[in-house]
Amino acid sequence: MRIDYISFLKEVKCLKMAKIAIFIVFLTILTSAYTFNTAVKAEQASTASTPYVKYTLISYFIDYLTNSPVPRLNVTLVLNGFTVKGLADDFGSLKSSFNASKDLANSILLNSxxxxxxxxxxxxxxxxxxxxxxxxxxxxxxxxxxxxxxRPKIISTEKETLLYYYIYTLKSKFVNVSDLDVSTMEILPNGEIQFRRDKLVLDARPAVPVNRQLNRYESLYLFPIDYTVTVKVRIFRFRFLPETYPVKVLVTENTSFVNIMGPILHFRINETLSP
Structure with missing residues (x-):
C-alpha cells in the first residue's frame, strides 16, 4: 500500500497548528487569571490602606456661669459633612456614632x-x-x-475614636440696642438736628443680631444674661481714621434697652471740643 506523502505532511501540519492554538488559548486564560488576581490584590491593598473605624461624638452643653449641665437643649452639629441632630440628655450630653475613614481624625472640625x-x-x-x-x-x-x-478633643481606643466637644452656653433675652451713627448728624439752616439713616458697625459677640432694621434708631439683639459683653464699635476719628471704640454691656433679666449711641455721642463731643 502506497502512502500519500503529501497528505501525510498536511495532517502533521494541521496537528501542529491545533497544538499551537491550544497553547495560545491556555496562555490567554493564564494571563487573564493573573491580571484578575493582581487587580483584586491591588483593590484589597487599597481598602486596607484606608480602613473605616467607629467614631463617637460626645458633646457636653454647660452653663457658662454655673458650670452645670444644660439639659434638653435642642441642637444640630455639622462636622466635615457629618450631621448630628438631637436633644441633650439630662446631663447636658449628646452622643452619636458613625463610621468613617481612620484619616478623618486628622482633619475633623466643627463647621456649624x-x-x-x-x-x-x-x-x-x-x-x-x-x-x-x-x-x-x-x-x-x-x-x-x-x-x-x-477641633475636638480626640481620644483613640482599640474599639473606637472618641470626639469630645465642651460647649458653654447661657440663657439669653432680646434687647433693643441704640445704634444710630451720630457722626451722620447734620444741623439744618433752621437749627434742627437731622441724622442720616446710617447704623453703627457693631461687633457684639457673643450677642446675636436679630433685626438690624427694627427702626431708625435701634436694632434688636439677643444678649446672654448676666454676662458682660464688650461691644466693639467701628468709628472714624475726624471722619476718616478708622478706630474701634469699646462699650461694655451687662444685660440682666430686667434689661430691655442697651445704649450704644450715648457713649459714642459723648466720644464725638469730646473729639469736637479737643484742641
Whole structure:
C-alpha cells in the first residue's frame, strides 16, 4: 500500500497548528487569571490602606456661669459633612456614632452649630466666642453659627475614636440696642438736628443680631444674661481714621434697652471740643 506523502505532511501540519492554538488559548486564560488576581490584590491593598473605624461624638452643653449641665437643649452639629441632630440628655450630653475613614481624625472640625431656643454660645472648648471668627444668623427661634472650624478633643481606643466637644452656653433675652451713627448728624439752616439713616458697625459677640432694621434708631439683639459683653464699635476719628471704640454691656433679666449711641455721642463731643 502506497502512502500519500503529501497528505501525510498536511495532517502533521494541521496537528501542529491545533497544538499551537491550544497553547495560545491556555496562555490567554493564564494571563487573564493573573491580571484578575493582581487587580483584586491591588483593590484589597487599597481598602486596607484606608480602613473605616467607629467614631463617637460626645458633646457636653454647660452653663457658662454655673458650670452645670444644660439639659434638653435642642441642637444640630455639622462636622466635615457629618450631621448630628438631637436633644441633650439630662446631663447636658449628646452622643452619636458613625463610621468613617481612620484619616478623618486628622482633619475633623466643627463647621456649624445650630441652637434652638433663646440660648447663645459663649465658649467652645477653650475659645471664647468673641475671639473666634464665624458668621451667625437668627431665624425663627434658631441661632445658626457657621465657619467655626473648631477641633475636638480626640481620644483613640482599640474599639473606637472618641470626639469630645465642651460647649458653654447661657440663657439669653432680646434687647433693643441704640445704634444710630451720630457722626451722620447734620444741623439744618433752621437749627434742627437731622441724622442720616446710617447704623453703627457693631461687633457684639457673643450677642446675636436679630433685626438690624427694627427702626431708625435701634436694632434688636439677643444678649446672654448676666454676662458682660464688650461691644466693639467701628468709628472714624475726624471722619476718616478708622478706630474701634469699646462699650461694655451687662444685660440682666430686667434689661430691655442697651445704649450704644450715648457713649459714642459723648466720644464725638469730646473729639469736637479737643484742641
Amino acid at each position: 452649630l445650630s441652637v434652638y431656643g433663646n440660648f447663645t454660645i459663649v465658649k467652645i472648648q477653650d475659645y471664647m466666642m468673641e475671639d473666634l471668627r464665624y458668621d451667625v444668623t437668627y431665624s425663627k427661634n434658631v441661632i445658626i453659627y457657621t465657619g467655626l472650624e473648631v
